[in-house]
Amino acid sequence: MGADTDLRTGTDTGTRTDLVTVSDLTVDFPVGEGRFVRAVEALSLSLPDGGALGVVGESGSGKSTVAAALLGLHRDTGARVSGTVRVAGTDPLTAEGAELRRLRGGLAAMVFQDPLSALDPYYAVGDQIAEVYRVHHPDASRRAARARAVAVLDRVGIPDAARRSRARPHEFSGGMRQRTLIAMALACEPRLLVADEPTTALDVTVQAQILDLLHGLRAETGMGLLLVTHDLGVVAGSVDEVLVMKDGRAVERGPVAAVLGAPKEAYTAALLAAVPRVEAASAPVRTDGAVADGDEPPLLAVRALRKEFGRGRRATVAVDGVDLTLRAGEALGVVGESGSGKTTLGRMVTGLLTPTAGEIRHGGVPAHGLRRDVQMVFQDPASSLNPRRSIGESVADPLRAAGALTDAEIRVRVRGLLAQVGLDPEAYHRYPHEFSGGQRQRVGIARALAPEPRLLVCDEPVSALDVTTQAQIVELLGRLRRELGLALLFIAHDLAVVRQVSDRVAVMRRGAVVEQGPVDRVYGAPEHPYTRALLAAVPVLDPAGAAQRRAQRLESASA
Structure with missing residues (x-):
């Protein structure tokens, strides 16, 4: 494998044998008519046996392209790949037949970002893991493969693994599906685990559990880890070294504490500056439409709100007796784990769901059905926009629908809305797939602004975005609040983002609000144990602090 540079020390390692060696990797993707776009350019890295390397950067920086190259996943895709890649002595760019099968799943395994799309919805999770095991152990019986599947599910913390192994992916929560993917990756005891954004869409407590699980598995098995993420808080407590990428190139690399604590490159410093801090006091947003007090009724008042799905004994209570108020120009954050009822609450406020019991009032008037003055910004702009229609038409x-404007007036208004959210008005005729994730979210915000609402319900609007794009969307929402006097009901599992955006915060657990109040008070002196647990699970940028938090979580779990 030859000489390389030790990422920990920056010194020549001489003839050190590494688990992974990448030299001058360049990847170009076809874009039609003989044209290519460069995703990775002349990238070199190494990873020793048992080491952990974090690869970070914005969307489009080439992180996932590098991860896929380690398993030869660009082959037969039309991509042009050059350079040298070695994983445990195997070249994934040229290996064939049995050697390639041994690499994929045997020597190295990959955990993908979206477990729901990576798992087959038709088959039980245990059967899917057993199938992977038998591919690499053709002499194993069905019973042995089944036993192995149950064993690895138990190993990653799936309760009652033998019974739950017969469940299908849709019967698992997001965190349990991610654990299932990790179990599948571990089935053949690989020497390298490649984890591509494994915690992106998870709430803070489940994210902490997954990261603790990866840390424990590394300690137990000695496997190497290549962790791809846009969240620098995730790498702080999970890896030994970090590689920062931008536009397909390596910008900076070194020990995680050195890179995060004293970055040498301006781009790395900019990434760190964009990371929201849960400990940072919120800055008040002044709006022309804010109502501090007085006799005017709240813009939104929720009383004893309840929502049940199903009937009778089998009914599931999603929201249970919630009381909230929100005044004009104010921002109320709603936080909690997945399944806490946040989204259901937001959908009832917008009229997309009908409450089982309780009352919703807008401006003192009982609300019934959909309202123009309350609009929603959805979590996934790609799925909430029609791919067959231009963004202007959306x-x-x-x-x-309002019918008050002519077609010409509508076109003028739409171009003005696109400019208001920071998009080129001439992009009217372009389609959603031609935009980045952050740009699509801006389109979703423009659509929500079209009816001139007084209240925006934002449901996880930045959860899948990288830190710089996330910061841009948060800044945009703050500017719109100032300019338009908008009120926000901001639903998120990211407590640091909620602190940036909100004046007050409500903490939900199992359908109920367990604590609410001014955001600085709730974050600074939480009263409820659940709120304290959420705050303790938030990633921090200090590796020593992250290690201390992990030790505290493990101590609490064993108590």
Whole structure:
């Protein structure tokens, strides 16, 4: 494998044998008519046996492209790949037949970002893991493969593994599906685990559990870890070294404490500056439409709100007796784990769901059904926009439904909305797939603004975005609040983002609000144990602090 540079010390390692060696890797993707776009350029890295390397950067920086190259996943895709890649002595770019099968799943295994799309919805999770095991152990019986599947599910913390192994992916929570993917990756005891954004869509407590699990598995098995993420808080407590990428190139690399604590490159410093801090006091947002007090009724008042799905004994209570108020121009954050009822609450406020019991009032008037002055910004802009219609037509839909403007007036209004959210008005005729994730979210915000609402319900609007894009969307929402006097009901599992955005915060657990109040008070002196647990699970940028928090979580779990 030859000489390389030790990422810990920056010194020549001479003839050190590494688990992974990448030299001058360049990857170009076809974009039609003989044209290519460069995703990775002349990248070199190494990873020793048992080491952990974090690869970080914005969306489009080439992180996932590098991860896929380690398993030869660009082959037969039309991509042009050059350079040298070695994983435990195997070249994934040229290996064939049995050697390639041995690499994929045997020597190295990958945990993908979206477990729901990576798992087959038709088959039980245990059967899927058993199938992977038998591919690499053809002499194993069905019973042995089944026993192995149960063993690895138990190893990653799936309760009652033998019974739950017969469940299908949709019967698992997001965190349990991610654990299942990790179990599948561990089935053949690989020397390298490649984890591509394994915690992106998970709430803070489940994210902490997954990261603790990876840390424990590394200690137990001695496997190497290549962790791809845009969240620098995730790498702080999970890896030994970090590689920062931008536009397909390596910008900076070194020990995680050195890179995060004293970055040498301006781009790394900018990434760190964009990371929201849960400990940072919120800055008040002044809006022309804010109502501090007085006799005017709240813009939104929720009383004893309840939502049940199903009937009778089998009914599931999603929201249970919630009381909230929100005044004009104010921002109320709603936080909690997945399944806490946050999204259900938001959908009832917008009229997308009908409450089972309780009352919703807008401006003192009982609310019934959908309202123009309350609009929603959805979590996934890619799925909430029609891929067959231009963004201009999607933004125009609420205006056409109102019927008050001519087609010419609508086009002018839509172009103004696109400019208001920071997009080129001339992009009217372009389609959603031609935009980045952050740009698509701006389109979703423009569409929500079209009916001139007084209240925006934002449901996890930045959960899948990298830190710089996330910061841009948060800044945009703050500017819109100032300019338009908008009120926000901001639903998120990211407590640091909620602190940036909100004046007050409500903490939900199992459908109920367990604590609420001014955001600085709740974050600074939480009263409820659940709130304290959520705050303790938030990643920190200090590796020593992250290790201390992990030790505290493990101590609490064993108590």
